[in-house]
Amino acid sequence: MTPGASPVTRSSGEIPDRAAAAGGNHGAGMDVGKAAALHIALADWRRRSTWVDMVMLALRVSLLVLVSAGLLLSLAHNEYSAADWLSFAVFGLTLGSIYALISLGYTMVYGVLRMINFAHGDVFMAGAFGALIVADPLIATGSLFAVLALIAVGAATSAAIAALIERVAYRPFRHRGTLAPLICAIGVSFVLQYTVRGFFGTGSRAYHDIPVLDGVVILGPLQVPLVQLFVILAALLAMGALHLLVQHTRLGASMRAVAEDRETAALMGINADRVVTFTFLIGGVMAGTAGVLYALVFKQIHAFMGFAIGIKGFAAAVLGGIGNIPGAMVGGFVLGLAESFGPAALLSGFGIPAPYQLKDAIAYGLLVIILIFRPQGIFGERLAVKRM
């Protein structure tokens, strides 16, 4: 697919670039004049690169200038205190936890099927609503255990829906080699959105206040909402569990084997369909967990929220290198932190009023920037091309 294929072609311009730079350094160390060596290297690079490489280089340089200028100006402005920056960091990690959990579903499904599950954002949304059904009686008990039960219900809802989607909407079309799965994903996405709207209405809904998560924790000059710490902790636990599952169980090994070479995995007796179902299930568990955590932090959920947040999760997966599990986790946190730091750190210096309104511009700007510098994502390999 495109995210895999493009890096290889696009990055080709970089190699002569680097080779030339290395040649330049080498020449400087020898008797040949530094300037002459540089001149030769430059001429060599010009000869080897196309206008696309030139444009990319110009883009990279201007981006670097813009970002550094924004950063320096903002720092000079000195508008925010140290405590402000710390609270941005905690909020960024909170947001990042949620993005990271969502992005895992995209990346695992891509790893196993080389397909983007565009309904995944709505799987996330459905988890938040699944928990809403049981939220009142659970929250009424007032215990922390009830919050965990809420997460479990959300996770189970999303997992069941994700596995169902795979079974009825993707599997029948898997070997057809057409756009059918993509169209199905979009269809499923609408079905989920309008089903939830039918049951819960168009407006925003919320869980009742949960007293155990209400307070703030005071860390030196910093007041951190307890719920944010809870969300970060819960997400880290979920990701730790996922890591153990993928790296240290037979099921996890079979999943990695199918991702790498489906046919040979079959020769080992691994049923790829089972592995695919399992992949959707755990992707759903992560998304449902994210859905409940999101509802706890932002205190409002609605039927159409899955689209925008799902795209962010997808962006996080691409950022980390799609198909790469640790990459998705890191990508989520990078995106969350960028969104929370970016407006203050990059925009306030330019004197832009209400920079926080532009947080999405920062988030997607970051995505574009990272992909310009590193088309394969942070952890992605050059060899992201389909191996079949």
Place this chain on the structure above:
Amino acid sequence: MTGVSTLLSVHDVDVHYGQICAVRGASLDVAEGEVVTLIGANGAGKSSLINAICRLRPCGEGHIRFRGQDLRALRADELPGLGLVQVPEGRRVFGRLTVMENLRLGAFCRKAARDELETDLAAVLDLFPRLAERRDQAAGTLSGGEQQMLAIGRGLMAKPAMLLLDEPSMGLAPRIIDVIYGAIAAIAAKGVSLLIVEQNAFLALELARRAFVMEAGTITLSGPAASLVDDERVRAAYLG
């Protein structure tokens, strides 16, 4: 072969890739505990036939039976559980998994107890001591010979009644090929039936009791390996 039961029997199998017919009317059989080789030039259709047996490729009419059971009704992933295991051409180890993870995946089809698996792992590492030295290394970083050892070891972890080895000597140095064939002989000596596919047929013919020769998708010759070694046509084509 009287008195020995047939383990694998393939009768009149065709394999197509779209319009291209890669295998036409192929028949062969392997008895319990027997070593058989299938030789033929590059592109003759050997891998296609092996993959049809393993249900990775659809086949036309005809039948494929293993212990009398028709394999055509089964999926590829159901065969290792029956004791029929392929060691594929080009090794196809899982490059990002470690050597030990690859070996353990070989036993995926078994519901064996932990001790039993550990015993079998120890036996494989005994057969290929090089793998023991590299146990926690990603399989993709092994040399070609080591990857072949791993692919065979992984196949053995399934406790197969029969191994299909697709070009186990492909691309390896003569010294490594000797090591690999030494191990294959040891596996045969334990009573595992073998179907060895080879282009460079000398070692395979030496080890095998019977041989089949494939040319352009059809099996053109078959008989005791010893007599094929002396056959003019075989000598000219495959033994150099």
